[in-house]
Amino acid sequence: MTSTRRLLSLTLAAALSLSTSALALAETVTGAWTHAFTMGDAAKYPADFKHFDYVNPDAPKAGTLRLGTRGAFDTFNPILPKGDPAAGLGLTYDTLMTPSLDENNTYYGHLAKELFIEPDYSAVTFRLDPDAKWHDGEKVTAADVVWTFEKMIELSPNQAQYYASVTNAEALTDGEVKFTFNEKNNRELPLILGQLLVLPQHWWEGTDAKGNKRDIGASTQEPPLGSGAYKLQSFDAGKTITYERVPDYWAATKPTELGQNNFDTLAYEYFLDESVWFEGFKGDQFDYWSEYSARRWATGFDFPAVEEGRVVLETFAQDYNAxxxxxxxxxxxxxxxxxxxxxxxxxxxxxxxxxxxxxxxxxxxxxxxxxxxxxxxxxxxxxxxxxxxxxxxxxxxxxxxxxxxxxxxxxxxxxxxxxxxxxxxxxxxxxxxxxxxxxxxxxxxxxxxxxxxxxxxxxxxxxxxxxxxxxxxxxxxxxxxxxxxxxxxxxxxxxxxxxxxxxxxxxxxxxxxxxxxxxxxxxxxxxxxxxxxxxxxxxxxxxxxxxxxxxxxxxxxxxxxxxxxxxxxxxxxPGYALQYSRTARWNRFSHPETLPEFSSGFPTIWWWDEEKATQTK
The missing domain is CATH 3.10.105.10 (Dipeptide-binding Protein; Domain 3)
Structure with missing residues (x-):
């Protein structure tokens, strides 16, 4: 499945994994600045679009979403190839471009407001949104993009191989960064770079509260600085993490973000044992369960909260459509x-x-x-x-x-x-x-x-x-x-x-x-x-x-x-597979009546529903 910061329940390691896909091939805009990258028939949304059709632009900003996950975490460093990055770490960062969930293989500018693709696909240049800033108020710059890219390929053999076609990353100005390729007509390469998750160079090259110099090449449990819709609020090492919505998030009213990231807080709790994990959901320790066991789906959801309607079972074919x-x-x-x-x-x-x-x-x-x-x-x-x-x-x-x-x-x-x-x-x-x-x-x-x-x-x-x-x-x-x-x-x-x-x-x-x-x-x-x-x-x-x-x-x-x-x-x-996702949730949330074709949108476009929450208790 396509890797994206939208899949908030995944660890950042998965978000940085090489499951990123190529785009469907067709004519796209080259030789000129464009707000969208598509290799489908045409981008659905024009440059002046207000928001994605599948979001509720008036969704309330409220409530807490509690998520459970398995295992443990030992680092907040998002690019090291070793260690277990914290769940939800991608919430704190932005990517150059972001996908539309109701189009197949179409991405729109995010940190990068526009991009320029050479006619022969030998290079791509991204023009950053001048409003983009880190949580400390500093501007996101082309130097940040280049530094992130270079550190990724320096520290991770995976990334070095994946980006092997990129021969040069250059900051043309504070707001423009160019990537040059060693091959032509590889139409996927602009997207690969557009999905780059960008880190703050000034923060990583600075010192922590104790005066110690930070090291992007080492594991850390210092809460990171990001540019995304959320920042890390608190954690208990290896056990729990809580993120809070950034009230002055630079992209909150941008067309690619309006109606999204609606929860005030997102909290993750870790479980080492699977049976305890599921019992935690049944006991209302967290709100959402994604089921992968056929037996449990068939026999494990007969507890009172389901019968009373306080827990909702729902399947989503959209999650598998593409x-x-x-x-x-x-x-x-x-x-x-x-x-x-x-x-x-x-x-x-x-x-x-x-x-x-x-x-x-x-x-x-x-x-x-x-x-x-x-x-x-x-x-x-x-x-x-x-x-x-x-x-x-x-x-x-x-x-x-x-x-x-x-x-x-x-x-x-x-x-x-x-x-x-x-x-x-x-x-x-x-x-x-x-x-x-x-x-x-x-x-x-x-x-x-x-x-x-x-x-x-x-x-x-x-x-x-x-x-x-x-x-x-x-x-x-x-x-x-x-x-x-x-x-x-x-x-x-x-x-x-x-x-x-x-x-x-x-x-x-x-x-x-x-x-x-x-x-x-x-x-x-x-x-x-x-x-x-x-x-x-x-x-x-x-x-x-x-x-x-x-x-x-x-x-x-x-x-x-x-x-x-x-x-x-x-x-x-070969093993076996489903063509839909199986989910259960405590009935405290709502989502748009018409979900996007290629994703359930959870949790990005969902929101806290006060009336349901009151009834569910």
Whole structure:
């Protein structure tokens, strides 16, 4: 899903993650200053628009929204690649541009009032809003933008790779900053820079209340200085954080902000245990719950407050309208045991999704069959047209099966089908050089095939046990290791795992982020989202064709081609997904009657409803 400061319940690490997406391709304004960046048909809102259509411009500014989150936090430094940034930290900062939630892939000026894109997309210049200021009253300057950018790529290998196409960042004046690229006609690059979250250089290079010099390269628990709609009010280290709305926020009446950021305070409370976390919601310790467990959604909301209407259950398809994902069991190809494609394919035959859906998921989920699951350009049928042309251009580098077979997942759901699938899996493993000796599947040296599955969510244990139990029947020793969130993140960053269960979020318009997900250049970059460690010339070639696409049809064709090749390489055991979000809330809030097409807008465009709050108590 597209990363944005609007997703306030995410940590800033997620806001800075490389799930940022490319824009849909079409004509946009180049060679002139413009208030909006779109690669759709046209920006919906003109330069003099008053506010987004989906907001309530008269929404009251009042009340407290309490949010619960899992884990802990240890830093208020927003750009360090290590550590656990505080939840909601993005509330205190602004980005150069901000998205419209009722348009697909359209961004409007925020810190940057306008932008100028060179006709060949070789550079982009941002002109800052002269009203933009930090919470201490100092103006936001082009020097702040350049300093932030340079510190990000200096301190974070992730960011250095993601911004690898940027050869120069230059402050032309106090109010204009220019980014120059090492390639032309990459239409995503202006957006990537437009989503840059800007930090105050003068504050970070200054001293704290004790006279100690601050260090952007070190973790800190000093409340940060920002320019956003909220500032940090108070915290209890690792446990709670409270943000207060800035009364003189410089952008409060700007068209991109009117009717938004309506709560006086937002408070986050951390929980280490999931069951305690949910009981905290039921006990009215916080206000909003986003549900990811099918069992709990089906059976866990029968408490009195729901029956009395004081807790409201609601689903939002809007949250998934412009996003997709591949979620599944991801092997680490840096381990020799997963180099053979037959081993990877065999693992898929041991996953009985249909049984899980019936017994654990209450038939709520669909099996994922695409790296762009839920999006209209996911590969289907046999390739044809421009997709076929793209595949034929790299046919010597990709599996031959992409031209003759449609990818499908194995289907089980009963004991007979599962036995057949396990026989197929054992056959594939035998072809890969393994032998079943007694109850152990061993290699030529007599060593059993062992796989450690690394997880940090105990709620996913039934999914893991499905694989573990079935693989045991053919002699494979899979074990589950559940670690705490900080340890999981550290092991993820250093690729210290056999297998994980996670996902790649995909947008309506894939682009440069595919290099970071699947490109050779990211395979050994610490902290990258190339969880697989994939380094494949055929995949690289298709990614470059996708990035260079000069129209929407070519972009969709290249996306489908990439999807098809990844599927036929049997890199992942696909999992399952929903196409809507499941939420519960204490009934103290309201939202616009018509929500934007591509988001529920929570909590940015919601507001405190005094009448409901009185009734809910």
């Amino acid at each position: 996003s997709g994902a591949m979620t599944g069991f991801i092997p680490n190809l840096r381990r020799d045991k997963f180099q053979d494609e037959k081993v990877r394919e065999a693992l898929n035959y041991a996953f009985d999704f249909e049984e899980l859906n019936r017994t654990v998921f209450f038939e709520q989920y669909d099996r994922i069959n695409s790296y762009f699951f839920g999006l209209p350009f996911a590969s289907k049928d046999l390739p044809q047209g421009e997709e076929l042309e793209i595949l034929e251009s790299v046919k010597d580098l990709i599996p031959a099966s992409v031209f003759t077979e449609v990818y499908t997942n194995p289907v089980a759901g009963d004991s007979q089908k599962l036995r057949g699938n396990l026989r197929t899996a054992l056959g594939l493993l035998t072809e890969a050089g393994y032998t079943l000796q007694g109850n152990q599947l061993v290699d030529a040296n007599g060593k059993q095939l062992e796989i450690e599955l690394l997880m940090h969510q105990a709620s996913l244990e039934p999914i893991a046990q499905n694989m573990i139990t079935n693989l045991r029947q053919i002699g494979v020793a899979m074990t589950l290791r559940i670690v705490d969130t900080p340890q999981y993140i550290n092991r993820l960053r250093s690729f210290d795992y056999d297998m994980i269960y996670t996902s790649w979020a995909q947008s309506f318009s894939p682009g440069n982020e595919q290099r970071f997900f699947f490109g050779t250049g990211s395979a050994d970059a610490e902290g990258s989202q190339n969880y697989l460690g994939l380094a494949d010339k055929g995949v690289d070639a298709i990614i470059e064709k996708l990035i260079a696409a000069d129209d929407r049809a070519t972009q969709e064709a290249a996306s489908a081609a990439l999807d098809r090749v990844l599927l036929h390489k049997h890199l992942v055991v």
